[in-house]
Amino acid sequence: MRLLEYQGKELFNQFGIETPESVLAESAEDARIGSQKLGFPFVLKSQLTVGGRGKAGAIQKCKDSSELETKFGELLMKEVKGELPRGILLEKMVDIVKEIYLSIFLNRSKRCFSIIASSEGGIDIEQTDNKIIQDISIDGISGELANTIASNLNIPDKSKESFVNLLLNLFRVVVEKEAELAEINPLAIISDDSLLALDAKVIIDDNALFRHEDLQKYLYLSDLEKQAAKNGFSFVELEGDIAIIGNGAGLVMSTLDMVTAANGKAGAFLDFGGRATSETIYEALKVISRLPKIKTILVNLYGGIVRTDLVALGILEAYKNNILTVPVYARISGAQSERAKELLNGSKARLFDTVEEAINALVLKINNNQTK
Amino acid sequence: MSTQFDIFRILSGDESDADFEKKPVIIQGITGSFGSTHTKLMRSYGTNIAAGVTPGKGGSKFEDVPVFNTVEEAVKSSGSVISGIFVPAPFFYKAAKESLDNGIKLIVAIPEHVPIIDSIKVYEYAHKKGARMIGPNTPGVIIPEIMKVGIMPAQPFTKGNTVVFSRSGTLMYEVSFHLSNSGFGQRLGLGIGGDPINGTNLIDSFELIRNRGDVDSVVVVGEIGGDAEEQLADYIIKTNFSKPVVAYIAGRSAPKEKRMGHAGAIVYGNYGSADSKINNYAKADVPVANSPREVPLLLRAKIRK
Numbered sequence: 001m002r003l004l005e006y007q008g009k010e011l012f013n014q015f016g017i018e019t020p021e022s023v024l025a026e027s028a029e030d031a032r033i034g035s036q037k038l039g040f041p042f043v044l045k046s047q048l049t050v051g052g053r054g055k056a057g058a059i060q061k062c063k064d065s066s067e068l069e070t071k072f073g074e075l076l077m078k079e080v081k082g083e084l085p086r087g088i089l090l091e092k093m094v095d096i097v098k099e100i101y102l103s104i105f106l107n108r109s110k111r112c113f114s115i116i117a118s119s120e121g122g123i124d125i126e127q128t129d130n131k132i133i134q135d136i137s138i139d140g141i142s143g144e145l146a147n148t149i150a151s152n153l154n155i156p157d158k159s160k161e162s163f164v165n166l167l168l169n170l171f172r173v174v175v176e177k178e179a180e181l182a183e184i185n186p187l188a189i190i191s192d193d194s195l196l197a198l199d200a201k202v203i204i205d206d207n208a209l210f211r212h213e214d215l216q217k218y219l220y221l222s223d224l225e226k227q228a229a230k231n232g233f234s235f236v237e238l239e240g241d242i243a244i245i246g247n248g249a250g251l252v253m254s255t256l257d258m259v260t261a262a263n264g265k266a267g268a269f270l271d272f273g274g275r276a277t278s279e280t281i282y283e284a285l286k287v288i289s290r291l292p293k294i295k296t297i298l299v300n301l302y303g304g305i306v307r308t309d310l311v312a313l314g315i316l317e318a319y320k321n322n323i324l325t326v327p328v329y330a331r332i333s334g335a336q337s338e339r340a341k342e343l344l345n346g347s348k349a350r351l352f353d354t355v356e357e358a359i360n361a362l363v364l365k366i367n368n369n370q371t372k
Numbered sequence: 373m374s375t376q377f378d379i380f381r382i383l384s385g386d387e388s389d390a391d392f393e394k395k396p397v398i399i400q401g402i403t404g405s406f407g408s409t410h411t412k413l414m415r416s417y418g419t420n421i422a423a424g425v426t427p428g429k430g431g432s433k434f435e436d437v438p439v440f441n442t443v444e445e446a447v448k449s450s451g452s453v454i455s456g457i458f459v460p461a462p463f464f465y466k467a468a469k470e471s472l473d474n475g476i477k478l479i480v481a482i483p484e485h486v487p488i489i490d491s492i493k494v495y496e497y498a499h500k501k502g503a504r505m506i507g508p509n510t511p512g513v514i515i516p517e518i519m520k521v522g523i524m525p526a527q528p529f530t531k532g533n534t535v536v537f538s539r540s541g542t543l544m545y546e547v548s549f550h551l552s553n554s555g556f557g558q559r560l561g562l563g564i565g566g567d568p569i570n571g572t573n574l575i576d577s578f579e580l581i582r583n584r585g586d587v588d589s590v591v592v593v594g595e596i597g598g599d600a601e602e603q604l605a606d607y608i609i610k611t612n613f614s615k616p617v618v619a620y621i622a623g624r625s626a627p628k629e630k631r632m633g634h635a636g637a638i639v640y641g642n643y644g645s646a647d648s649k650i651n652n653y654a655k656a657d658v659p660v661a662n663s664p665r666e667v668p669l670l671l672r673a674k675i676r677k
Binding site for chain 1: 461462484485486487488489492493495496523525538539540541542543544545546549566568569570573593595596598599600603620622623624625626627629630631632633634635636637641642643662663664665
């Protein structure tokens with residue numbers, strides 16, 4: 001779960017990491033009240049989970065109330081990479097003396113957390129060689145190590161102690177709140193030598209959410225995602241019109257790749273996990289049925305204990321109850337496949353022996369429809 | 373990277389052992405619906421499930437397998453050093469720690485949704501104890517036609533000299549099925565797991581079979597997310613790994629910053645992208661199949677070279 005900037009900053013504040021004074025506004029009314037509290041000028045920052053806000057124009061300076069009128073409304077309606085903001089953060093500007101990059105991230109191949117730090121703040125960290133990467137133990141960061149990092153970053157002496165404390169606190173955010181990433185970019189040293197986190201990018205481990213009640217309020221799912229999650233499905237909405245359903249993340253991804261390679265456009269990814277029964281397929285079709293853009297469904301099931309006839313019954317049930325109206329192309333490898341074929345005979349669902357055949361038939365059908 | 377750890381010796385033993393190919397295995401969570409279903413399937417495949425653990429159910433039996441309250445008792449009764457853990461993710465850490473504290477040397481960690489910090493702690497603790505974890509979020513490990521500890525179906529796998537390592541369960545089955553159909557039986561099938569943290573990662577896996585005369589080729593089923601494939605490509609080059617290797621990568625067409633079913637299958641920027649993996653494999657002369665069906669074709673071509 002990627003937190004919004006203001007949520008990440010709320011966490012930072014809980015752990016003693018300071019941020020500029022700010023107000024979250026979800027409406028023009030909020031923004032007016034907020035502006036009185038903060039005083040002009042300030043920055044308007046669109047609250048999005050996607051990166052590249054600055055380049056996209058989703059961060060704007062605001063000098064007076066007439067600018068606030070126009071810019072606030074514009075930003076609130078401005079989509080970035082397909083995402084609408086969930087509020088605008090009004091944030092006080094500060095006198096920056098120096099900007100730093102600092103993050104702690106899950107280093108997957110080393111199976112530990114690592115610190116990345118750079119004396120150039122506000123940059124794309126992937127694009128610079130000027131950085132320090134330091135692996136750390138889950139048991140903690142020593143003051144000595146934090147001091148060394150401060151020296152390597154050329155942190156002025158007056159701010160060194162604040163930096164060391166901030167780094168230790170950032171580590172506490174990661175371990176105590178179970179984050180995969182906690183990034184401050186930029187971290188500013190301001191004119192009074194103190195440190196302020198000007199941005200916050202925090203990604204929480206979804207699998208740890210069950211033991212962090214305080215973070216669950218940040219979980220933001222569409223109705224469709226909620227319905228999928230309730231059933232234990234993994235669901236991702238995509239841009240095309242073909243829904244891909246299967247049992248197992250790798251298998252569904254692989255099917256998505258094959259559909260894309262055949263010039264099909266996938267509109268949904270749904271992995272319903274290990275159990276392939278008439279109920280799971282029915283529930284999966286129910287989720288997909290809520291996406292009107294889906295014109296075709298591709299089902300790819302593989303496993304030793306999949307009863308294809310039961311899956312076929314689930315598909316038929318969905319047609320009968322008008323949950324499902326679009327055609328289904330299915331490859332279901334398992335027991336009783338002859339019986340499954342008989343069952344589906346006469347319905348809008350077709351069963352194939354291989355996924356390649358199912359995809360070919362599906363793409364051919366779509367192309368024929370387009371040329372008609 | 374440990375060359376000391378011999379997974380074949382642990383799982384099937386030496387021919388001189390009285391219990392060769394019948395090494396005892398314990399199952400933690402044996403009476404749960406998941407654990408019990410797969411205990412039956414593992415036994416019918418030939419695995420010697422010698423004891424089970426379910427706190428509160430000690431003294432009972434599942435089929436004819438004795439059930440104990442603690443790992444300590446299960447290990448004492450069975451002499452096992454292998455544990456298949458089938459408990460729900462929130463209880464995994466405690467179960468794994470208990471097994472490591474009581475002499476288990478190989479944990480097969482089946483549950484999905486284990487918190488990352490728990491995985492790191494178990495990984496570090498296992499390391500300290502000279503033990504090994506496979507998973508979490510793994511279908512398990514199989515020595516075809518001999519035994520399996522995990523949830524994989526039997527029929528895709530046949531005995532042979534190819535090894536399959538996979539970050540995905542169903543794709544491991546699918547790829548093994550195509551390999552079997554093309555005459556490439558398997559010496560070992562091992563699920564790395566779909567999580568960001570793997571107790572046995574791809575490089576560890578290669579170390580397991582690097583010097584084995586009975587393994588003549590390797591198939592690696594990967595996916596987007598992380599840099600396991602990139603690191604592996606580097607390892608193949610730097611250590612002159614000489615057996616033929618063929619790879620498959622799922623998720624080339626997945627959007628960025630979206631988790632594609634597995635906790636570990638997510639691309640940030642270029643980190644974890646299919647392109648990055650394919651480019652690195654190319655440097656290591658590892659061909660990447662476009663589909664599971666293509667894997668045996670590439671393997672045959674690679675072996676002929």
